[in-house]
Amino acid sequence: MNPPNGGFFFFCVDALAFIGSDGAIRGARFEQARREYRASATPPFMSDRQLALAITAIY
Incomplete structure (x- = not known):
């Protein structure tokens, strides 16, 4: 799987997990x-x- 925006996608996933889990x-x-x-x-x-x-927000 090639995520959109390369590796930045995975930074965004981790950031969303951080936000969602408070x-x-x-x-x-x-x-x-x-x-x-x-x-x-x-x-x-x-x-x-x-x-x-x-x-x-950047993603």
Whole structure:
């Protein structure tokens, strides 16, 4: 299966799981995106929920 938008599809799936579980499910790809965001952005940072919503909005 070739997902639309390549691997970004899987980041979106993990972000949706995070949102839907109210933060209880933290998939590996969402955690990777969160780490990369924290390493490259300047404070103030988005909350994890805001980041997940941003990822899903982009997709």
